[in-house]
Amino acid sequence: MSKPTQPSPETRVNENMEAIVALERDAQLMLNVREGDDTSFGFLLERHRGPVVHFLYRMVQNQAVSEELAQEVFLRVYRSRETYEPTAKFTTWLFRIATHVALNSIRDRKKEKGHESLDESSDEMLGGLERQVADRQLTIEQEMVRDVKLREVRQAIEALPAKQRAAVLMHKYEGLDYAQIAKVLSCSESAIKSLLFRAYETLRDRLAHMA
Amino acid sequence: MICLSKNEQGAELLAGYLSRTLDAPRMAELGRHIQECADCRGLASVWERLDEFAVPEVSPGFDARLYARIASEDARVSWLSWRRWLWRPIAPLAAAAAVVALVLGFLHVPGTPHSAKQASKVEIEQVAQAVDDLDLLTPIDR
Numbered sequence: 001m002s003k004p005t006q007p008s009p010e011t012r013v014n015e016n017m018e019a020i021v022a023l024e025r026d027a028q029l030m031l032n033v034r035e036g037d038d039t040s041f042g043f044l045l046e047r048h049r050g051p052v053v054h055f056l057y058r059m060v061q062n063q064a065v066s067e068e069l070a071q072e073v074f075l076r077v078y079r080s081r082e083t084y085e086p087t088a089k090f091t092t093w094l095f096r097i098a099t100h101v102a103l104n105s106i107r108d109r110k111k112e113k114g115h116e117s118l119d120e121s122s123d124e125m126l127g128g129l130e131r132q133v134a135d136r137q138l139t140i141e142q143e144m145v146r147d148v149k150l151r152e153v154r155q156a157i158e159a160l161p162a163k164q165r166a167a168v169l170m171h172k173y174e175g176l177d178y179a180q181i182a183k184v185l186s187c188s189e190s191a192i193k194s195l196l197f198r199a200y201e202t203l204r205d206r207l208a209h210m211a
Numbered sequence: 212m213i214c215l216s217k218n219e220q221g222a223e224l225l226a227g228y229l230s231r232t233l234d235a236p237r238m239a240e241l242g243r244h245i246q247e248c249a250d251c252r253g254l255a256s257v258w259e260r261l262d263e264f265a266v267p268e269v270s271p272g273f274d275a276r277l278y279a280r281i282a283s284e285d286a287r288v289s290w291l292s293w294r295r296w297l298w299r300p301i302a303p304l305a306a307a308a309a310v311v312a313l314v315l316g317f318l319h320v321p322g323t324p325h326s327a328k329q330a331s332k333v334e335i336e337q338v339a340q341a342v343d344d345l346d347l348l349t350p351i352d353r
Contacts, residue, residue: 013222013268045274046213049269050269053273057266070273071276075277079284095284150264151265152263153261153263157264173264196226197222197226200257203261204254
């Protein structure tokens with residue numbers, strides 16, 4: 001199995017510089033929105049639409065619901081433009097809103113219907129997703145193996161407690177560091193490290209047969 | 212020897228290894244250990260297993276739907292501001308009348324303890340929700 005190569009120190013410095021520039025750019029864009037520049041809101045939407053929708057999709061595992069929740073996230077960002085102050089990383093703040101919205105949705109859905117409808121709709125969605133991401137070059141057998149793997153990973157993540165799920169998704173897929181995840185979930189960094197370790201242990205046990 | 216499950220810093224080491232942010236000697240040491248330890252190998256392989264979780268593309272109409280909602284909200288806010296401006300001259304009179312009505316109502320109509328308790332509960336929930344929203348929308352410290 002091939003592994004990604006270790007980035008050189010120069011590459012890391014460049015990546016860090018790019019991250020700092022991006023951080024300042026987001027904050028500046030949001031300040032522009034506060035001044036009434038709607039084009040800047042468009043840039044922010046363009047930059048963060050994908051990560052927010054994908055995070056929410058992995059949280060609730062339903063495309064329609066995840067897009068509805070993402071709309072709510074960006075609406076909240078827009079509504080709070082007049083009081084925005086760049087005292088935190090924009091992405092931390094954005095994912096704090098997204099996580100809050102996702103956890104509320106999961107809680108409300110559990111209260112209303114249990115898992116029934118979510119499971120049905122997510123299974124239905126999964127079929128569409130599998131077709132959407134399918135590589136035409138794969139054989140039917142390869143596609144079936146990949147579909148089974150996707151389903152197992154999806155179920156293993158869904159079975160995690162909601163807070164662990166959010167932490168793993170932000171850590172693994174969205175590239176947030178411990179400090180950011182800690183702020184999003186209102187925990188200490190050490191609590192996040194321990195929470196992530198427990199989550200990865202659980203996932204290891206559930207996905208052991210895939211190794 | 213580093214064993215993730217027997218190390219107080221296990222979580223940090225695992226995450227550092229998985230995200231390839233440990234320094235080179237630590238990466239090499241942990242890499243060698245992972246080759247020998249099945250538990251740690253299992254933990255490290257989780258990272259690759261999670262790559263299987265693909266996501267669909269965002270719907271093409273996403274932005275249009277969002278901008279429509281923003282426009283509708285802006286229109287509502289604008290109408291509310293306009294209405295507030297129209298009502299501003301008579302607001303003190305209306306407030307005074309409301310206070311008088313409340314006082315009279317309080318003096319002449321005895322309220323039931325049950326309804327008072329219910330109203331109080333609703334108020335507390337509304338305040339809690341408002342504080343929650345305010346906290347969420349307030350940018351946090353770095």
